[in-house]
Amino acid sequence: MPDTSAAHxxxxxLDDRPSFERALRDHGVAPLxxxxxxxxxxxxxxxxxxxxxxxxxxxxxxxTEVMPRAVxxxxxELLARHPDVEVVDLTGGAPELNPHFRWLxxxxxxxxxxxxxxxxxxxxxxxxxxxxQAFLAExxxxxxxxxxxxxxxxxxxxxxxxxxxxxxxALRTLNQLGYGRPGSxxxxxxxxxxxGASLPPAQxxxxxxxxxxxxxLFGIEFHDLLTITNMPIKRFAHALQRDGQLGEYMxxxxxxxxxxxxxxxxxxxxxxxxxxxxxxDCDFNQMLEVPLGAGARxxxxxxxxxxIERTRIATAGHCFGCSAGAGSSCSGALS
Numbered sequence: 001m002p003d004t005s006a007a008h009x010x011x012x013x014l015d016d017r018p019s020f021e022r023a024l025r026d027h028g029v030a031p032l033x034x035x036x037x038x039x040x041x042x043x044x045x046x047x048x049x050x051x052x053x054x055x056x057x058x059x060x061x062x063x064t065e066v067m068p069r070a071v072x073x074x075x076x077e078l079l080a081r082h083p084d085v086e087v088v089d090l091t092g093g094a095p096e097l098n099p100h101f102r103w104l105x106x107x108x109x110x111x112x113x114x115x116x117x118x119x120x121x122x123x124x125x126x127x128x129x130x131x132x133q134a135f136l137a138e139x140x141x142x143x144x145x146x147x148x149x150x151x152x153x154x155x156x157x158x159x160x161x162x163x164x165x166x167x168x169x170a171l172r173t174l175n176q177l178g179y180g181r182p183g184s185x186x187x188x189x190x191x192x193x194x195x196g197a198s199l200p201p202a203q204x205x206x207x208x209x210x211x212x213x214x215x216x217l218f219g220i221e222f223h224d225l226l227t228i229t230n231m232p233i234k235r236f237a238h239a240l241q242r243d244g245q246l247g248e249y250m251x252x253x254x255x256x257x258x259x260x261x262x263x264x265x266x267x268x269x270x271x272x273x274x275x276x277x278x279x280x281d282c283d284f285n286q287m288l289e290v291p292l293g294a295g296a297r298x299x300x301x302x303x304x305x306x307x308i309e310r311t312r313i314a315t316a317g318h319c320f321g322c323s324a325g326a327g328s329s330c331s332g333a334l335s
Contacts, residue, residue, distance in 0.1 A: 019254075020319040027259040032267065032313035034281070034294070037305050039270040040079060041089040041283055041330070042067075044098040046275065049123050052146075052158050056231045056287055059093040067275040072100045074299050075273060076107045082305040089270075089330065091118040091283065096132060109139050116142045118330075121167040133170075137177045142187040144226065144330075145171070150213040154195050171220045180222040189224040191332075197240060197249040199256065199325045200227035203333040226332030229253075231284050231321045253320040261327030264334040267313050273299060281313045283330070284321075290314050 021031060045066035048059035079085060088108040095101055095117060108115050117136060124132055136143060145167075149155050152164035171188075174180060180188035190210065194200055207225035214220040230236050232249055240246040271292075272280040277299045280286035294311035296302050327334025 019317055020315040020323075023254075023257055023320070024259075024262065027257075029259055029262050032262070032265065032315060034271070034309055034311055034313055035268050036084055037082065037269060037271055037309050038085060039087040039089055039266070040075070040085050040305075041091060041270055041272045042075060042104070043091050043272065043274055043283060043286060044072075044093070044095045044101060044104070046093045047097050048093040048120070049097065049126050050094070050120055050160060050163070052120075052160075052235075056234045056236060056284060057093060058234045058287070063093065065275050066098055067100065069100050069103075071273075071275070071277040071299070072104050074277065076104070076111070078299060078302070078305060079108065079113065080111055081303075085113065085305065087114045087116060089116040089118070094120055094123040094126075096123050096129065097126070102135060105135075105139055105141055109141075114142060115139065116144055119143050119145045121145050121147065121170040122163055124170040124173070125166050133173055133177055137179065137186055140185060142189070143174065143179060144189045144191060146193070147171075147190045148193050148195060150210050150217070157195055158193070168218050168220065171214075171222070172218065175219075175221055180220070182221070187224075188222045189226055189332075190222050192225060192227045193230050197230075197245045197252070199252065200229060200328070200333070203227040203326065224332070226330075227326070227328070228330070228332065229321045229324060229328035231318055233284060233318050234287055250317065250320070253324040256324040257320055258323055258325060258327060258335065261323045261334040264327065264329065265322055266329040266331065267322075270330075271305065271308060279308070284318055285314060285316070288316065288318070290316055 024031060046057055046059045046063035047066050049061060051060035105115050123129060147167055148158045155164040174188060178184045179186040192200060192206060203225060206227060210225050232240060237246060240249050267282045272283045272286045274286050279292045279296055279298060281293055291314060293314035294308040296308060322328050
C-alpha cells in the first residue's frame with residue numbers, strides 16, 4: 001500500500017476550482033495532463049428506468065436527453081480514425097434504453113474495440129429487452145453492473161423497492177449465458193458504492209465477501225468487484241446538503257487526498273462524450289458542464305482525437321472524490 005501519511009495535512013477545501021490544483025502542487029505533483037487516449041466513454045443519455053439516490057447523472061424515467069443517430073455516427077467516424085482507443089465505455093442513464101445502443105455496440109466491435117456496458121441490471125427486465133443479454137453475449141460486451149450490496153436492504157435504500165430481486169434474477173440469467181464464470185471471456189464486474197457519506201472499504205476484502213455471500217445465497221458468480229466513491233455532485237450532493245452533511249463529506253475527501261492515486265486517475269487516458277456530442281475530461285465534469293481543458297467543445301470541432309492528447313485536464317473540487325483514500329475510477333480503486 002502507498003504511504004498516505006501526508007494525506008491528512010491541511011488542504012484547501014470545497015469547490016474552489018484552484019483547490020485541487022493547489023493540492024497537487026503541495027504534494028509535488030505536476031498539473032494533470034491527458035496522455036495517450038485509450039478509453040472513449042460515451043454517455044448516450046440521461047433516460048433511465050431508475051432514479052437512484054447516489055446517481056451523479058440525475059438520470060431517471062422522465063429525462064428526455066437521448067443521443068441522436070447523427071452523434072453516434074460521428075463518434076464511430078472518429079473512432080475509426082484513432083486505433084489507439086481500445087475501449088468504448090457506454091454509460092447513461094441506462095445506456096440500453098438508447099435506440100442506437102445496439103448499433104453503437106456492433107460498430108465498435110466491428111472496429112475491433114472492447115465494449116463496456118454500464119448496466120443497472122434492472123433494465124434487463126424492461127419491455128423490449130428480452131433478447132438483450134443474448135445480444136451482449138454474442139458481441140462479447142463486458143458488463144459492469146451496479147450492485148451496492150449483496151443484501152436487499154442496502155440495495156433498496158439506494159435504488160428502490162424490488163431492485164435487489166430484479167438484480168439477482170438478471171445476474172443468474174447472465175451466469176447461465178456464461179458471464180462471470182471462471183475462465184469465461186464474458187466479463188462480468190460488479191460495482192459497490194457506499195450507501196452514505198463514507199469512503200469505500202478495501203476493494204480486495206470486500207470482493208471476497210461479495211463472492212462468498214452471492215455464491216452462498218444465490219449461486220451467483222462474477223469476476224471482479226469495483227469500489228467507487230460517491231461523487232459530491234448532482235443528486236448525491238443535494239441529499240448531502242439536505243441532511244447537513246455536504247461540508248463534512250467534502251472535508252473527508254480533502255483530508256484523505258492521496259497523491260499516489262494521481263498517476264492512475266481515469267481522466268489521464270479517457271475522454272467523455274455527452275449525449276449531444278459535447279466533449280469533457282471525465283463523466284463527472286460532464287455532469288457539472290466543466291469544459292474540456294483542451295479547448296475543443298464538441299466532436300464536430302475536432303478531426304481526430306489526437307488533438308486532445310497531451311493536453312491540460314480541467315479540475316475542480318469534486319476531483320478529491322477520485323483521489324481520496326485508495327482512489328476511485330470507473331475501473332474501481334486505484335491503489
